[in-house]
Amino acid sequence: MRALVARRLEGPEAIELIETDVPEPAAGQVRIKVAAAAVNPVDLAVASGAPVEFGLTAPREQFGLGWDVAGHVDAVGSGVELQVGTPVVGVADLLAQTLKTHAEYVVLDEDTVTRAPDGVELVEAATYGLNGLTALQALKAVQGESVLVTGAAGGVGGYAVQLAKHLGKTVIASAAASDEELVRRLGADHFVERTADLAAAVRRIAPAGVDGAVDAAVAGIGAQEAVRNAGRHVHLQGGPRPPHLRGITVEQLFVHVNRDDLAELARLVETKVISTRVADTYELSDAQQAYKRLAEGGVRGRLVLVP
Template sequence: MRAVIANGFGGPEVLEVVETAVPEPGPGQVRVRVRAAALNPVDAAVRAGVFGGGGERIGFGWDVAGEIDALGPGVGAGDVVADGGAGAARWAVGDRVVGLHYGAVKALGTHAEFVVLDVGALAAAPVTVDDAHAAVLPLSGLTAARSLAQSGLRAGDSVLITGAAGVVGGLAVQLAARAGLVVTALAGEADEELVRSLGAARFVPRGGAVEPGSVDGVLDFAVLGEPALEWVRDGGAYVGVHPGAEPAPVRGVRVGAQEVAADGAHLAQLVALVDAGGLTLRVGSVHALADAAEAHAVQGKGGVRGRVVLVA
Protein backbone atom coordinates (compact mmCIF):
# COMPACT_ATOMS: atom_id res chain seq x y z
CA MET A 1 0.00 0.00 0.00
CA ARG A 2 0.99 3.65 -0.32
CA ALA A 3 1.58 5.79 2.76
CA VAL A 4 2.86 9.30 3.50
CA ILE A 5 5.95 9.31 5.69
CA ALA A 6 8.97 11.46 6.55
CA ASN A 7 12.44 10.34 7.55
CA GLY A 8 13.43 13.76 8.84
CA PHE A 9 12.03 17.09 9.94
CA GLY A 10 11.41 20.17 7.83
CA GLY A 11 8.94 21.62 5.37
CA PRO A 12 6.59 19.82 2.99
CA GLU A 13 9.59 18.73 0.93
CA VAL A 14 10.54 16.08 3.53
CA LEU A 15 7.36 14.11 2.80
CA GLU A 16 7.48 10.94 0.76
CA VAL A 17 4.78 8.62 -0.56
CA VAL A 18 6.20 5.13 -0.20
CA GLU A 19 5.11 1.54 -0.70
CA THR A 20 4.85 -0.36 2.57
CA ALA A 21 3.23 -3.51 3.94
CA VAL A 22 -0.51 -3.54 4.50
CA PRO A 23 -1.07 -3.65 8.30
CA GLU A 24 -2.90 -6.58 9.88
CA PRO A 25 -5.55 -6.03 12.57
CA GLY A 26 -4.98 -7.63 15.96
CA PRO A 27 -7.53 -8.62 18.61
CA GLY A 28 -10.14 -5.91 19.08
CA GLN A 29 -9.04 -4.11 15.92
CA VAL A 30 -10.22 -3.62 12.36
CA ARG A 31 -8.46 -2.58 9.20
CA VAL A 32 -10.01 0.38 7.40
CA ARG A 33 -9.66 1.09 3.70
CA VAL A 34 -8.97 4.81 3.81
CA ARG A 35 -11.09 6.90 1.48
CA ALA A 36 -10.35 10.30 3.01
CA ALA A 37 -8.16 11.64 5.81
CA ALA A 38 -7.97 15.19 7.09
CA LEU A 39 -4.73 17.13 7.37
CA ASN A 40 -4.61 18.89 10.75
CA PRO A 41 -2.25 21.50 12.22
CA VAL A 42 -0.80 18.77 14.44
CA ASP A 43 0.52 17.05 11.29
CA ALA A 44 2.56 20.13 10.41
CA ALA A 45 3.88 20.21 13.97
CA VAL A 46 4.90 16.55 13.71
CA ARG A 47 6.64 17.26 10.40
CA ALA A 48 8.52 20.17 11.99
CA GLY A 49 9.76 18.00 14.86
CA VAL A 50 7.72 19.55 17.66
CA PHE A 51 6.98 16.12 19.13
CA GLY A 52 10.38 14.56 18.48
CA GLY A 53 10.86 11.17 16.90
CA GLY A 54 14.02 12.04 14.99
CA GLY A 55 15.78 9.15 13.27
CA GLU A 56 12.56 7.17 12.90
CA ARG A 57 10.09 6.84 10.06
CA ILE A 58 7.17 9.09 10.93
CA GLY A 59 3.65 8.70 9.59
CA PHE A 60 0.92 11.32 9.46
CA GLY A 61 -2.81 11.59 9.96
CA TRP A 62 -5.30 11.25 12.84
CA ASP A 63 -8.69 11.28 11.07
CA VAL A 64 -10.08 8.64 8.78
CA ALA A 65 -13.24 8.02 6.79
CA GLY A 66 -13.55 4.79 4.83
CA GLU A 67 -14.87 1.26 5.07
CA ILE A 68 -13.87 -1.74 7.13
CA ASP A 69 -11.65 -4.03 5.07
CA ALA A 70 -10.77 -6.75 7.60
CA LEU A 71 -11.68 -7.75 11.15
CA GLY A 72 -9.21 -8.72 13.84
CA PRO A 73 -9.66 -11.85 15.96
CA GLY A 74 -12.93 -11.84 17.91
CA VAL A 75 -14.31 -8.61 16.49
CA GLY A 76 -17.02 -10.16 14.34
CA ALA A 77 -17.96 -12.59 17.07
CA GLY A 78 -18.46 -10.37 20.07
CA ASP A 79 -17.48 -6.73 19.91
CA VAL A 80 -20.63 -4.60 20.01
CA VAL A 81 -20.44 -0.89 19.30
CA ALA A 82 -22.78 2.04 19.82
CA ASP A 83 -24.46 3.44 16.74
CA GLY A 84 -25.40 6.87 18.07
CA GLY A 85 -28.42 5.94 20.13
CA ALA A 86 -30.54 3.73 17.89
CA GLY A 87 -29.39 0.50 19.49
CA ALA A 88 -26.28 -1.59 18.99
CA ALA A 89 -24.51 -2.79 15.89
CA ARG A 90 -21.70 -5.23 15.20
CA TRP A 91 -18.93 -4.21 12.84
CA ALA A 92 -18.73 -6.06 9.55
CA VAL A 93 -16.50 -5.90 6.50
CA GLY A 94 -17.81 -3.16 4.21
CA ASP A 95 -19.22 -0.93 6.97
CA ARG A 96 -18.56 2.76 6.37
CA VAL A 97 -16.83 4.24 9.39
CA VAL A 98 -15.04 7.27 10.76
CA GLY A 99 -12.40 7.10 13.43
CA LEU A 100 -9.52 8.72 15.28
CA HIS A 101 -5.98 7.31 15.16
CA TYR A 102 -4.61 8.92 18.30
CA GLY A 103 -0.93 9.78 18.69
CA ALA A 104 1.45 12.38 17.34
CA VAL A 105 4.53 10.28 16.54
CA LYS A 106 3.72 6.96 14.86
CA ALA A 107 5.24 4.90 12.09
CA LEU A 108 2.01 4.95 10.06
CA GLY A 109 -1.01 7.20 10.32
CA THR A 110 -4.22 7.62 8.37
CA HIS A 111 -2.46 9.27 5.43
CA ALA A 112 -2.22 5.88 3.81
CA GLU A 113 -4.38 3.47 1.84
CA PHE A 114 -5.11 1.30 4.89
CA VAL A 115 -4.98 1.84 8.65
CA VAL A 116 -5.60 -0.40 11.66
CA LEU A 117 -7.70 0.99 14.52
CA ASP A 118 -9.14 -0.28 17.77
CA VAL A 119 -12.90 -0.84 17.50
CA GLY A 120 -13.41 1.65 20.35
CA ALA A 121 -12.05 4.44 18.14
CA LEU A 122 -14.70 3.97 15.45
CA ALA A 123 -18.22 5.17 14.74
CA ALA A 124 -20.52 4.51 11.81
CA ALA A 125 -19.89 7.18 9.18
CA PRO A 126 -22.47 9.93 8.62
CA VAL A 127 -24.81 9.15 5.75
CA THR A 128 -25.53 12.75 4.74
CA VAL A 129 -21.99 13.81 3.76
CA ASP A 130 -19.25 12.42 1.54
CA ASP A 131 -16.03 10.85 2.79
CA ALA A 132 -14.02 14.07 2.52
CA HIS A 133 -16.42 15.91 4.82
CA ALA A 134 -16.77 12.93 7.15
CA ALA A 135 -12.98 12.88 7.59
CA VAL A 136 -13.10 16.37 9.09
CA LEU A 137 -15.14 15.22 12.07
CA PRO A 138 -13.11 12.95 14.39
CA LEU A 139 -10.21 15.07 15.69
CA SER A 140 -11.81 18.49 15.28
CA GLY A 141 -15.26 17.43 16.47
CA LEU A 142 -14.01 15.55 19.51
CA THR A 143 -11.66 18.40 20.44
CA ALA A 144 -14.51 20.94 20.24
CA ALA A 145 -17.03 18.76 22.09
CA ARG A 146 -14.63 17.66 24.83
CA SER A 147 -13.42 21.23 25.36
CA LEU A 148 -16.99 22.43 25.83
CA ALA A 149 -17.72 19.58 28.25
CA GLN A 150 -14.50 20.25 30.18
CA SER A 151 -15.51 23.89 30.68
CA GLY A 152 -18.53 22.84 32.73
CA LEU A 153 -20.58 25.66 31.20
CA ARG A 154 -24.34 25.24 31.02
CA ALA A 155 -27.30 26.68 29.13
CA GLY A 156 -27.57 30.41 29.72
CA ASP A 157 -23.86 30.86 30.44
CA SER A 158 -21.73 33.07 28.23
CA VAL A 159 -18.70 31.70 26.40
CA LEU A 160 -16.11 33.43 24.24
CA ILE A 161 -14.52 31.20 21.60
CA THR A 162 -11.20 32.30 20.11
CA GLY A 163 -10.30 31.09 16.64
CA ALA A 164 -14.03 30.78 16.04
CA ALA A 165 -13.73 30.74 12.25
CA GLY A 166 -11.33 27.80 12.29
CA VAL A 167 -12.53 24.23 11.91
CA VAL A 168 -12.37 23.36 15.62
CA GLY A 169 -13.61 26.79 16.69
CA GLY A 170 -16.47 26.70 14.22
CA LEU A 171 -17.61 23.31 15.47
CA ALA A 172 -17.39 24.59 19.04
CA VAL A 173 -19.55 27.61 18.15
CA GLN A 174 -22.21 25.27 16.76
CA LEU A 175 -22.09 22.91 19.75
CA ALA A 176 -22.13 25.73 22.31
CA ALA A 177 -25.05 27.50 20.65
CA ARG A 178 -26.94 24.21 20.42
CA ALA A 179 -26.34 23.69 24.16
CA GLY A 180 -27.97 27.04 24.91
CA LEU A 181 -24.85 29.06 25.66
CA VAL A 182 -24.56 32.70 24.62
CA VAL A 183 -21.62 32.58 22.22
CA THR A 184 -19.20 35.40 21.50
CA ALA A 185 -16.97 34.56 18.53
CA LEU A 186 -13.51 36.09 18.19
CA ALA A 187 -12.23 35.83 14.61
CA GLY A 188 -10.98 37.90 11.70
CA GLU A 189 -13.08 40.84 10.56
CA ALA A 190 -14.02 39.06 7.32
CA ASP A 191 -15.41 36.09 9.26
CA GLU A 192 -18.29 37.77 11.09
CA GLU A 193 -20.98 36.51 8.71
CA LEU A 194 -19.58 32.98 8.89
CA VAL A 195 -19.43 32.70 12.68
CA ARG A 196 -22.86 34.28 13.10
CA SER A 197 -24.26 31.72 10.65
CA LEU A 198 -22.80 29.01 12.89
CA GLY A 199 -24.66 30.34 15.91
CA ALA A 200 -22.58 33.13 17.45
CA ALA A 201 -24.75 35.78 19.11
CA ARG A 202 -21.91 38.26 19.43
CA PHE A 203 -18.75 38.98 17.44
CA VAL A 204 -15.39 40.48 18.33
CA PRO A 205 -12.85 41.10 15.54
CA ARG A 206 -9.35 39.77 16.14
CA GLY A 207 -7.49 42.45 18.11
CA GLY A 208 -10.73 44.05 19.26
CA ALA A 209 -11.42 44.99 22.85
CA VAL A 210 -13.05 42.53 25.26
CA GLU A 211 -14.04 43.72 28.71
CA PRO A 212 -12.13 41.89 31.47
CA GLY A 213 -14.27 39.45 33.43
CA SER A 214 -17.15 39.74 30.99
CA VAL A 215 -17.81 36.07 30.16
CA ASP A 216 -18.40 32.90 32.14
CA GLY A 217 -15.85 30.96 30.13
CA VAL A 218 -13.35 30.98 27.28
CA LEU A 219 -12.52 28.19 24.85
CA ASP A 220 -9.13 29.31 23.59
CA PHE A 221 -8.57 27.59 20.25
CA ALA A 222 -6.39 30.48 19.02
CA VAL A 223 -4.00 29.84 21.96
CA LEU A 224 -4.02 33.43 23.24
CA GLY A 225 -3.29 32.33 26.80
CA GLU A 226 -3.22 34.92 29.58
CA PRO A 227 -5.00 37.71 27.63
CA ALA A 228 -7.95 35.37 27.04
CA LEU A 229 -7.92 34.30 30.69
CA GLU A 230 -8.49 37.93 31.70
CA TRP A 231 -11.84 37.94 29.91
CA VAL A 232 -13.22 35.25 32.25
CA ARG A 233 -15.16 36.31 35.33
CA ASP A 234 -13.98 35.31 38.79
CA GLY A 235 -14.73 31.63 39.31
CA GLY A 236 -15.35 31.00 35.61
CA ALA A 237 -13.65 28.55 33.26
CA TYR A 238 -10.80 28.63 30.74
CA VAL A 239 -10.01 25.68 28.44
CA GLY A 240 -7.02 25.63 26.13
CA VAL A 241 -5.84 23.01 23.66
CA HIS A 242 -2.14 22.64 24.49
CA PRO A 243 -1.85 20.55 27.67
CA GLY A 244 0.93 21.86 29.87
CA ALA A 245 0.96 25.26 28.17
CA GLU A 246 -2.20 26.73 29.67
CA PRO A 247 -1.88 29.88 31.82
CA ALA A 248 -1.76 29.66 35.62
CA PRO A 249 -5.15 29.97 37.39
CA VAL A 250 -6.14 33.37 38.77
CA ARG A 251 -9.21 34.74 40.57
CA GLY A 252 -10.63 31.29 41.13
CA VAL A 253 -10.92 30.58 37.40
CA ARG A 254 -10.85 26.87 36.58
CA VAL A 255 -8.04 26.46 34.06
CA GLY A 256 -7.50 23.35 31.97
CA ALA A 257 -6.46 22.12 28.55
CA GLN A 258 -8.09 19.54 26.35
CA GLU A 259 -6.24 16.31 25.59
CA VAL A 260 -8.31 14.62 22.90
CA ALA A 261 -8.87 10.86 23.01
CA ALA A 262 -10.21 8.22 20.64
CA ASP A 263 -13.82 7.79 21.74
CA GLY A 264 -16.11 5.99 19.33
CA ALA A 265 -19.22 6.42 21.48
CA HIS A 266 -18.80 10.19 21.69
CA LEU A 267 -17.91 10.32 18.00
CA ALA A 268 -21.17 8.49 17.22
CA GLN A 269 -23.09 11.26 18.99
CA LEU A 270 -21.39 13.85 16.78
CA VAL A 271 -22.17 11.78 13.67
CA ALA A 272 -25.84 11.79 14.69
CA LEU A 273 -25.72 15.59 14.92
CA VAL A 274 -24.21 15.80 11.43
CA ASP A 275 -26.94 13.58 10.00
CA ALA A 276 -29.62 15.61 11.79
CA GLY A 277 -28.33 18.80 10.17
CA GLY A 278 -27.09 20.18 13.47
CA LEU A 279 -23.38 20.23 12.70
CA THR A 280 -21.72 21.59 9.55
CA LEU A 281 -18.36 20.17 8.39
CA ARG A 282 -16.14 22.36 6.22
CA VAL A 283 -13.64 21.18 3.62
CA GLY A 284 -11.22 23.77 2.27
CA SER A 285 -9.46 21.71 -0.42
CA VAL A 286 -9.07 18.10 -1.47
CA HIS A 287 -5.82 16.51 -2.69
CA ALA A 288 -4.76 13.07 -3.84
CA LEU A 289 -2.59 11.07 -1.45
CA ALA A 290 0.26 11.35 -3.95
CA ASP A 291 0.08 15.14 -3.58
CA ALA A 292 0.57 15.18 0.21
CA ALA A 293 3.43 17.70 -0.01
CA GLU A 294 1.19 20.07 -1.97
CA ALA A 295 -1.55 19.64 0.64
CA HIS A 296 0.87 20.51 3.46
CA ALA A 297 2.00 23.59 1.51
CA VAL A 298 -1.61 24.72 1.02
CA GLN A 299 -2.31 24.34 4.72
CA GLY A 300 0.88 26.20 5.60
CA LYS A 301 -0.12 29.26 3.56
CA GLY A 302 -3.21 29.73 5.73
CA GLY A 303 -6.50 31.28 4.72
CA VAL A 304 -8.17 27.94 3.89
CA ARG A 305 -11.78 28.14 5.06
CA GLY A 306 -12.10 24.51 6.03
CA ARG A 307 -9.91 21.46 6.51
CA VAL A 308 -7.44 20.28 3.88
CA VAL A 309 -8.25 16.64 3.06
CA LEU A 310 -6.30 13.83 1.39
CA VAL A 311 -8.18 11.17 -0.60
CA ALA A 312 -6.70 7.74 -1.27
Protein backbone atom coordinates in the same frame (compact mmCIF):
# COMPACT_ATOMS: atom_id res chain seq x y z
CA MET B 1 0.23 0.16 -0.31
CA ARG B 2 1.16 3.84 -0.46
CA ALA B 3 1.53 5.84 2.76
CA LEU B 4 2.68 9.32 3.70
CA VAL B 5 5.43 9.52 6.34
CA ALA B 6 7.83 11.99 7.93
CA ARG B 7 11.43 10.91 8.44
CA ARG B 8 13.56 14.07 8.30
CA LEU B 9 11.03 16.17 10.31
CA GLU B 10 11.74 19.27 8.26
CA GLY B 11 8.18 20.27 7.35
CA PRO B 12 6.05 19.86 4.22
CA GLU B 13 9.02 19.79 1.86
CA ALA B 14 10.37 16.66 3.53
CA ILE B 15 7.29 14.43 3.74
CA GLU B 16 7.57 11.23 1.70
CA LEU B 17 5.11 8.96 -0.08
CA ILE B 18 6.40 5.41 0.37
CA GLU B 19 5.42 1.89 -0.64
CA THR B 20 4.92 -0.43 2.32
CA ASP B 21 3.07 -3.57 3.39
CA VAL B 22 -0.65 -3.42 4.08
CA PRO B 23 -1.00 -3.52 7.90
CA GLU B 24 -2.85 -6.37 9.60
CA PRO B 25 -5.35 -5.80 12.43
CA ALA B 26 -4.71 -7.47 15.78
CA ALA B 27 -7.33 -8.35 18.40
CA GLY B 28 -9.65 -5.41 19.03
CA GLN B 29 -8.53 -3.59 15.88
CA VAL B 30 -10.04 -2.82 12.47
CA ARG B 31 -8.40 -2.18 9.13
CA ILE B 32 -9.96 0.62 7.11
CA LYS B 33 -9.67 1.04 3.35
CA VAL B 34 -9.22 4.79 3.28
CA ALA B 35 -11.65 6.80 1.17
CA ALA B 36 -10.65 10.22 2.50
CA ALA B 37 -8.34 11.67 5.16
CA ALA B 38 -8.22 15.33 6.20
CA VAL B 39 -5.00 17.29 6.70
CA ASN B 40 -4.86 19.08 10.07
CA PRO B 41 -2.42 21.54 11.64
CA VAL B 42 -1.21 18.74 13.94
CA ASP B 43 0.02 16.92 10.83
CA LEU B 44 2.20 19.93 10.02
CA ALA B 45 3.48 19.89 13.61
CA VAL B 46 4.40 16.20 13.41
CA ALA B 47 6.11 16.67 10.03
CA SER B 48 8.15 19.51 11.54
CA GLY B 49 9.20 17.50 14.60
CA ALA B 50 7.20 19.38 17.25
CA PRO B 51 6.19 16.27 19.28
CA VAL B 52 9.85 15.32 19.64
CA GLU B 53 10.96 18.90 20.34
CA PHE B 54 8.43 19.29 23.16
CA GLY B 55 9.09 15.86 24.65
CA LEU B 56 5.71 14.36 23.77
CA THR B 57 7.32 11.33 22.15
CA ALA B 58 10.76 9.87 21.63
CA PRO B 59 12.65 10.29 18.34
CA ARG B 60 12.22 7.48 15.82
CA GLU B 61 13.12 6.78 12.23
CA GLN B 62 9.61 7.31 10.85
CA PHE B 63 6.38 9.01 11.88
CA GLY B 64 3.09 8.22 10.18
CA LEU B 65 0.90 11.18 9.21
CA GLY B 66 -2.84 11.76 9.37
CA TRP B 67 -5.40 11.77 12.18
CA ASP B 68 -8.85 11.93 10.57
CA VAL B 69 -10.11 9.14 8.30
CA ALA B 70 -13.28 7.97 6.59
CA GLY B 71 -13.62 4.72 4.66
CA HIS B 72 -14.88 1.16 4.87
CA VAL B 73 -13.91 -1.62 7.25
CA ASP B 74 -11.68 -3.93 5.23
CA ALA B 75 -10.63 -6.51 7.85
CA VAL B 76 -11.07 -7.04 11.60
CA GLY B 77 -9.21 -8.68 14.45
CA SER B 78 -10.80 -10.96 17.02
CA GLY B 79 -13.41 -9.54 19.37
CA VAL B 80 -14.48 -6.73 17.02
CA GLU B 81 -18.17 -5.91 16.57
CA LEU B 82 -17.89 -3.82 13.39
CA GLN B 83 -18.51 -5.79 10.22
CA VAL B 84 -16.38 -5.81 7.07
CA GLY B 85 -17.85 -3.33 4.59
CA THR B 86 -19.22 -0.93 7.22
CA PRO B 87 -18.66 2.76 6.36
CA VAL B 88 -16.79 4.31 9.27
CA VAL B 89 -15.01 7.39 10.55
CA GLY B 90 -12.09 7.30 12.94
CA VAL B 91 -9.28 9.30 14.49
CA ALA B 92 -5.69 8.07 14.92
CA ASP B 93 -4.64 9.80 18.13
CA LEU B 94 -1.30 8.06 18.81
CA LEU B 95 1.60 10.39 18.01
CA ALA B 96 4.32 7.80 17.51
CA GLN B 97 2.77 5.39 15.01
CA THR B 98 4.90 4.60 11.95
CA LEU B 99 1.81 4.49 9.70
CA LYS B 100 -1.39 6.52 10.12
CA THR B 101 -4.38 7.68 8.07
CA HIS B 102 -2.63 9.41 5.15
CA ALA B 103 -2.37 6.06 3.41
CA GLU B 104 -4.42 3.62 1.38
CA TYR B 105 -5.15 1.46 4.44
CA VAL B 106 -4.92 2.12 8.17
CA VAL B 107 -5.34 -0.05 11.26
CA LEU B 108 -7.03 1.55 14.29
CA ASP B 109 -8.26 0.34 17.65
CA GLU B 110 -12.00 -0.33 17.43
CA ASP B 111 -12.80 2.16 20.19
CA THR B 112 -11.40 4.99 18.02
CA VAL B 113 -13.82 4.18 15.17
CA THR B 114 -17.58 4.48 14.69
CA ARG B 115 -20.12 4.22 11.88
CA ALA B 116 -20.02 7.11 9.43
CA PRO B 117 -23.02 9.46 9.54
CA ASP B 118 -25.84 8.41 7.21
CA GLY B 119 -26.37 10.50 4.09
CA VAL B 120 -22.93 12.11 4.19
CA GLU B 121 -20.26 11.57 1.54
CA LEU B 122 -17.09 10.06 2.98
CA VAL B 123 -14.98 13.01 1.79
CA GLU B 124 -17.21 15.23 3.93
CA ALA B 125 -17.21 12.75 6.82
CA ALA B 126 -13.40 12.89 6.99
CA THR B 127 -13.43 16.56 8.03
CA TYR B 128 -15.02 16.77 11.48
CA GLY B 129 -13.55 14.02 13.68
CA LEU B 130 -10.44 15.49 15.28
CA ASN B 131 -11.66 19.08 15.45
CA GLY B 132 -15.19 18.13 16.46
CA LEU B 133 -13.93 15.87 19.26
CA THR B 134 -11.64 18.61 20.56
CA ALA B 135 -14.48 21.16 20.55
CA LEU B 136 -16.93 18.73 22.16
CA GLN B 137 -14.54 17.80 24.95
CA ALA B 138 -13.60 21.44 25.53
CA LEU B 139 -17.24 22.40 25.94
CA LYS B 140 -17.86 19.52 28.33
CA ALA B 141 -15.20 21.12 30.52
CA VAL B 142 -16.84 24.57 30.35
CA GLN B 143 -19.72 25.30 32.71
CA GLY B 144 -22.21 28.15 32.72
CA GLU B 145 -24.37 29.98 30.22
CA SER B 146 -21.85 32.12 28.33
CA VAL B 147 -18.67 31.19 26.53
CA LEU B 148 -15.89 32.95 24.63
CA VAL B 149 -14.54 31.01 21.64
CA THR B 150 -11.23 32.25 20.24
CA GLY B 151 -10.12 31.19 16.76
CA ALA B 152 -13.81 30.85 15.93
CA ALA B 153 -13.29 30.57 12.16
CA GLY B 154 -10.87 27.68 12.50
CA GLY B 155 -11.47 23.96 12.68
CA VAL B 156 -11.85 23.57 16.45
CA GLY B 157 -13.28 27.04 17.04
CA GLY B 158 -15.94 26.70 14.36
CA TYR B 159 -17.23 23.47 15.88
CA ALA B 160 -17.08 24.99 19.37
CA VAL B 161 -19.39 27.78 18.20
CA GLN B 162 -21.88 25.36 16.65
CA LEU B 163 -21.83 22.98 19.61
CA ALA B 164 -22.12 25.76 22.18
CA LYS B 165 -25.22 27.10 20.44
CA HIS B 166 -26.64 23.57 20.36
CA LEU B 167 -26.12 23.44 24.14
CA GLY B 168 -27.98 26.74 24.56
CA LYS B 169 -25.01 28.90 25.52
CA THR B 170 -24.52 32.56 24.63
CA VAL B 171 -21.47 32.62 22.36
CA ILE B 172 -19.02 35.47 21.98
CA ALA B 173 -16.69 34.56 19.12
CA SER B 174 -13.32 36.05 18.25
CA ALA B 175 -11.69 35.85 14.82
CA ALA B 176 -10.23 38.05 12.09
CA ALA B 177 -12.53 40.79 10.81
CA SER B 178 -12.72 39.08 7.40
CA ASP B 179 -14.27 36.01 9.07
CA GLU B 180 -17.16 37.76 10.81
CA GLU B 181 -19.79 36.61 8.28
CA LEU B 182 -18.64 32.98 8.56
CA VAL B 183 -18.56 33.04 12.36
CA ARG B 184 -22.03 34.56 12.62
CA ARG B 185 -23.32 31.96 10.14
CA LEU B 186 -21.95 29.26 12.45
CA GLY B 187 -24.19 30.68 15.16
CA ALA B 188 -22.21 33.20 17.21
CA ASP B 189 -24.39 35.65 19.15
CA HIS B 190 -21.64 38.27 19.31
CA PHE B 191 -18.46 38.83 17.31
CA VAL B 192 -15.28 40.55 18.45
CA GLU B 193 -12.39 41.16 16.13
CA ARG B 194 -9.14 39.45 17.02
CA THR B 195 -7.23 42.15 18.87
CA ALA B 196 -4.37 42.70 21.27
CA ASP B 197 -6.92 43.66 23.95
CA LEU B 198 -9.31 40.75 23.62
CA ALA B 199 -10.55 40.93 27.21
CA ALA B 200 -11.63 44.57 26.90
CA ALA B 201 -13.55 43.81 23.70
CA VAL B 202 -15.36 40.87 25.33
CA ARG B 203 -16.13 42.77 28.52
CA ARG B 204 -17.81 45.53 26.55
CA ILE B 205 -20.40 42.85 25.75
CA ALA B 206 -20.23 40.91 29.04
CA PRO B 207 -18.97 43.41 31.67
CA ALA B 208 -18.76 40.80 34.44
CA GLY B 209 -16.92 38.37 32.16
CA VAL B 210 -18.00 35.15 30.47
CA ASP B 211 -18.52 31.91 32.39
CA GLY B 212 -15.89 30.11 30.37
CA ALA B 213 -13.53 30.25 27.42
CA VAL B 214 -12.64 27.73 24.73
CA ASP B 215 -9.27 29.10 23.71
CA ALA B 216 -8.82 27.52 20.28
CA ALA B 217 -6.46 30.31 19.19
CA VAL B 218 -4.27 29.77 22.27
CA ALA B 219 -4.62 33.42 23.28
CA GLY B 220 -3.66 32.46 26.83
CA ILE B 221 -3.95 35.19 29.43
CA GLY B 222 -5.77 37.44 26.94
CA ALA B 223 -8.65 34.96 26.82
CA GLN B 224 -8.53 34.29 30.57
CA GLU B 225 -8.94 37.98 31.39
CA ALA B 226 -12.35 37.81 29.67
CA VAL B 227 -13.51 35.06 32.08
CA ARG B 228 -15.32 35.90 35.32
CA ASN B 229 -13.81 35.06 38.69
CA ALA B 230 -14.01 31.31 39.40
CA GLY B 231 -14.92 30.60 35.78
CA ARG B 232 -13.32 28.05 33.47
CA HIS B 233 -10.64 28.39 30.82
CA VAL B 234 -10.01 25.49 28.43
CA HIS B 235 -6.62 26.00 26.83
CA LEU B 236 -5.81 23.83 23.83
CA GLN B 237 -2.43 22.08 23.69
CA GLY B 238 0.13 24.10 21.78
CA GLY B 239 1.15 27.05 23.94
CA PRO B 240 2.27 27.88 27.49
CA ARG B 241 -0.39 27.00 30.05
CA PRO B 242 -1.79 30.20 31.58
CA PRO B 243 -1.78 30.58 35.39
CA HIS B 244 -4.82 29.96 37.61
CA LEU B 245 -5.77 33.59 38.31
CA ARG B 246 -8.85 34.80 40.22
CA GLY B 247 -9.94 31.28 41.09
CA ILE B 248 -10.32 30.32 37.43
CA THR B 249 -10.03 26.63 36.65
CA VAL B 250 -7.58 26.10 33.77
CA GLU B 251 -7.70 22.88 31.82
CA GLN B 252 -5.10 22.18 29.13
CA LEU B 253 -6.83 19.88 26.68
CA PHE B 254 -5.32 17.23 24.45
CA VAL B 255 -8.06 15.33 22.65
CA HIS B 256 -8.78 11.75 23.71
CA VAL B 257 -10.58 9.67 21.11
CA ASN B 258 -13.44 7.42 22.19
CA ARG B 259 -16.31 5.73 20.40
CA ASP B 260 -19.07 7.41 22.45
CA ASP B 261 -17.96 10.93 21.55
CA LEU B 262 -17.38 9.95 17.91
CA ALA B 263 -20.87 8.47 17.72
CA GLU B 264 -22.35 11.62 19.28
CA LEU B 265 -20.64 13.75 16.64
CA ALA B 266 -21.90 11.48 13.86
CA ARG B 267 -25.47 11.98 15.11
CA LEU B 268 -24.95 15.75 15.20
CA VAL B 269 -23.67 15.69 11.62
CA GLU B 270 -26.64 13.59 10.50
CA THR B 271 -29.08 16.07 12.08
CA LYS B 272 -27.12 19.05 10.68
CA VAL B 273 -26.35 20.49 14.11
CA ILE B 274 -22.72 20.67 13.03
CA SER B 275 -21.46 21.03 9.48
CA THR B 276 -18.74 19.38 7.45
CA ARG B 277 -16.29 21.73 5.76
CA VAL B 278 -14.27 20.64 2.73
CA ALA B 279 -11.97 23.36 1.42
CA ASP B 280 -10.42 21.22 -1.35
CA THR B 281 -9.39 17.67 -2.21
CA TYR B 282 -6.01 16.30 -3.31
CA GLU B 283 -4.79 12.95 -4.58
CA LEU B 284 -2.49 11.19 -2.13
CA SER B 285 0.33 11.66 -4.64
CA ASP B 286 -0.22 15.44 -4.36
CA ALA B 287 -0.19 15.47 -0.55
CA GLN B 288 2.86 17.71 -0.35
CA GLN B 289 0.90 20.45 -2.12
CA ALA B 290 -1.92 20.14 0.42
CA TYR B 291 0.54 20.36 3.32
CA LYS B 292 2.21 23.44 1.83
CA ARG B 293 -1.14 25.13 1.27
CA LEU B 294 -2.20 24.51 4.85
CA ALA B 295 1.14 25.83 6.11
CA GLU B 296 0.52 29.09 4.23
CA GLY B 297 -2.54 29.73 6.41
CA GLY B 298 -5.96 31.15 5.71
CA VAL B 299 -7.63 27.84 4.76
CA ARG B 300 -11.25 27.70 5.88
CA GLY B 301 -12.41 24.10 6.16
CA ARG B 302 -10.27 21.03 5.67
CA LEU B 303 -8.01 19.95 2.86
CA VAL B 304 -8.78 16.28 2.20
CA LEU B 305 -6.52 13.59 0.73
CA VAL B 306 -8.20 11.00 -1.47
CA PRO B 307 -6.09 7.86 -2.14
